[in-house]
């Protein structure tokens with residue numbers, strides 16, 4: 001059975017092989033099912049440049065779009081990812097099956113330069129369907145521009161004992177002390193369980209947590225060293241998965257009244273306000289005088305706010 005993608009490949013005379021495989025849940029599984037390395041599962045992302053103005057971006061499976069590089073190349077300050085319905089209208093394809101071949105509208109294609117010079121596989125417009133072809137021929141058929149627009153993937157791993165000395169230093173850098181005050185208690189995040197986000201071996205994010213009473217995973221600290229690249233969301237997802245594996249009912253965390261960015265971030269990810277402790281930071285400051293009087297946006301730093309997320 002053909003798809004618009006396979007029909008388009010035929011129509012432009014692209015020499016290709018069709019690969020059919022069963023359902024896959026991750027890029028690594030797709031690579032195994034296609035019998036290729038992860039880098040050769042080339043991902044197609046639809047990026048929105050403006051109203052009714054989209055682009056296809058092709059990146060190797062083991063890398064991610066570099067938004068700064070892509071914005072720089074296109075000379076724009078804003079790019080976004082459309083939701084799945086908008087992407088479907090723009091391309092005719094359901095999320096997870098999108099390919100520039102046979103798209104209902106011929107949006108420009110930009111390929112990461114690392115895609116060139118070998119056989120690659122591309123989704124062919126249906127789940128479990130891919131085509132393999134020479135990358136340079138595909139790029140020519142798509143009239144693609146080629147540039148450096150990707151970064152290595154961000155990966156998440158658990159904190160290990162060897163990380164402790166580095167974490168002690170990092171927590172002090174980020175929170176002003178090795179000890180953080182939460183709910184009237186003092187905690188040492190560098191000695192707790194946690195997740196580290198890494199890119200090319202460099203730490204780019206840290207989440208620390210503790211399990212409370214068997215049914216709650218409490219996030220003690222969360223930091224993304226590079227903001228707005230999805231690191232915070234990946235760390236929350238890792239904590240939610242850990243909470244589910246541990247049989248917890250919810251994730252809980254405490255933030256402060258000035259941290260408007262965090263309140264936005266957490267609520268956008270499904271957290272609800274659960275408790276307000278007026279004056280809790282003023283009280284903690286008596287034990288820990290280095291807690292500043294004024295927080296983000298010049299807001300007086302006074303209260304603790306708890307948020308929870310069912311898992």
Ligand SMILES: CC(C)(COP(=O)(O)OP(=O)(O)OC[C@H]1O[C@@H](n2cnc3c(N)ncnc32)[C@H](O)[C@@H]1OP(=O)(O)O)[C@@H](O)C(=O)NCCC(=O)NCCS
Nearest residue numbers: 067222223224227228229230231232233254255262265268
């Ligand atoms: C709160 C914090 C952890 C969020 O981390 P982050 O990595 O910036 O979070 P994300 O990138 O996952 O998401 C932030 C926003 O960037 C957007 N974003 C993610 N990737 C993006 C990308 N590549 N391009 C553009 N925007 C992107 C997300 O959609 C999100 O926006 P939304 O909330 O409107 O959906 C981070 O700001 C931080 O470290 N703050 C300081 C410490 C702190 O206050 N911690 C919380 C204490 S309780």
